[in-house]
Amino acid sequence: METAQSKISFTINGKKVERRVRSSMLLIDFIRNELKLKGTKPGCLGGECGACTVLVDGVAVNSCLYLVINVDGKSVTTVEGLSGEEQSLDVVQLSMVEHGAVQCGFCTPGMVMAIKSFKSQCDHNHHTPDREEIKKNLEGNICRCTGYVKIIDAVEALF
Amino acid sequence: MDFRTISPQTTEELLEAIKQNQGKHFRFGAGYTDLIPELEMQMENGLIVINLAKLKDSNFTSIFLSEDGIRIGALTTMTDVLSNKHLQKFPVLIEAVESFASVQIRSVATVGGNLCTASPAGDVSCALVALGAVSEILIANGQIRTVPLTEFFTGVKTTVLKKNELLRSVLIPHQKSAERILSGFIKIGNRNSMEIALASLAYHITTDKNGIITSAGTAVGSVAETIRYTESACEFLLGKNMDQLSEEDKETFADNVLKYANPISDIRASAWYRHQVLWNISKSIL
Structure with missing residues (x-):
């Protein structure tokens, strides 16, 4: 039988969440409006810009194109999950800071999450990517300030 | 929403x-x-x-070798295709998937979704048509019917699927063993990333040890109401020696590809441009 509401249970940034949600609710709306985690940015809301990128089971996805009911049983990580009061910045964030890869900052959380996913995948395959591969893997993230050079430098320095 | x-x-x-x-x-x-x-x-x-995201049926979610070919479940993602070892022998398919959207979208977008959306610009669909793939459709009574992808698309965003049916999988039939493979996907756009094709060409051509073309599959995207299999262009190549194609042969091949193009002018490109570029890329692959 079809339902307008669904019960979901998943972890976000290591914490378990159980809620009843509207079945058609988007993951980005749940993260920003229900959990009040505002690090995940709404940009184009159509999968073009990558500002809303989060990790679902470690893989980068656009949270604006993902139904929250489909994270049931999964693990979600947002930019808030990479650092906290007791935890220093993640290596990806540190590299971005060191290389001056942040200007206005709006794309940065999505960029960081996309890079995080890419780095984990490369580490898993014991692979060192070249600049072309780095560019290819950031094609879903738009930055209107930096011209990308320093972002790519920051990723290259991770390997 | x-x-x-x-x-x-x-x-x-x-x-x-x-x-x-x-x-x-x-x-x-x-x-x-x-x-x-x-x-x-x-x-x-x-x-x-x-919502098919929670369906646990390997016919829908897996890629596997069978007696009749390689079967790709409709719910396999683009990333699944890229990492599958059986599919690496089809550069046309791999290149089409690589040219598709972004890594975030490839991780969730499905092969079946690309087919059922039935966009004339569907990259992965175009590659599968060139490979002679067959759709396997599940009917609500539990039976399966098969339709070649060359007959699957009926118009812009429409397919042969009825209301009581859905696409379960596509089968790429086993190909003749080949000495050499000329296979790839050319996508013309205004930029390299996140692009919708202005025109595209998928090709998968095989030869024997003497260079004689034993099979040829080519398909075009974004130049007609649907993706089209360019049958007469494929037939023209069969039996010819790949290494001895004359300039005239290459142009005849491109002319044949163009027979299937009926492009429109829209916000992204003019019909004239689509015609010209399709002819040029068709000639360039040989």
Whole structure:
């Protein structure tokens, strides 16, 4: 039988969440409006810009194109999950800071999450990517300030 | 955006959901990378979405070798295709997937979604048509019917699928053993990333040890109402020696490809440009 509401249970940034949600609710709306985690940015809301990128089971996805009911049983990580009061910045964030890869900052959380996913995948395959591969893997993230050079430098320095 | 959902976990539950809702307005959701933007643009009243994301049926979710070929489940993602070892022997398919959207979208968008969206610009669909793939359609009564992808698309965003059916998988039939393979996907766009093709050409051509062309599959995208298999261009190549094609042969091949193009002028490119560029890329592959 079809339902307008669904019960979901998943972890976000290591914490378990159980809620009843509207079945058609988007993951980005749940993260920003229900959990009040505002690090995940709404940009184009159509999968073009990558500002809303989060990790679902470690893989980068656009949270604006993902139904929250489909994270049931999964693990979600947002930019808030990479650092906290007791935890220093993640290596990806540190590299971005060191290389001056942040200007206005709006794309940065999505960029960081996309890079995080890419780095984990490369580490898993014991692979060192070249600049072309780095560019290819950031094609879903738009930055209107930096011209990308320093972002790519920051990723290259991770390997 | 507001709709109700049904999330079947088994094939039985899925078939039941399809049967129960024949009198209602429903759509299938898999990767949602096309459905959500479409519904955000224009919501459909009283919509029920049959959510396929939780379906556990390996016929839908896996890629596996069988006696008759390689079967790709409709719910396999683009990333699954890229990492599958059996599919590496089809550069046309791999290149089409690599040219598709972004890494975030490739991780969730499904092969079946690309086919059922039936966009004339569908990259992966175009490659599968060139490979002579066959759609395997599950009917609500549990039976399967097969339709070659060359007959699957009936118009812009329309397919042969009836309301009580959905795409379960596509089969790439086993190819003749080949000495040499000329296989690839050319996508013309205004930029390299996140692009929708202005024109595209998928090709998979094999030769024997003497260079004689033993099989040829080419398909075009974004130049007609649907993706089209360019049959007469393929037939023209059969039996010819790949290494001894004259300039005239290459031009005749390109002329044949163009027979299937009926492009329109729109915001992205003119019909004239699409014609010219398709002829040039067709000639360039030989």
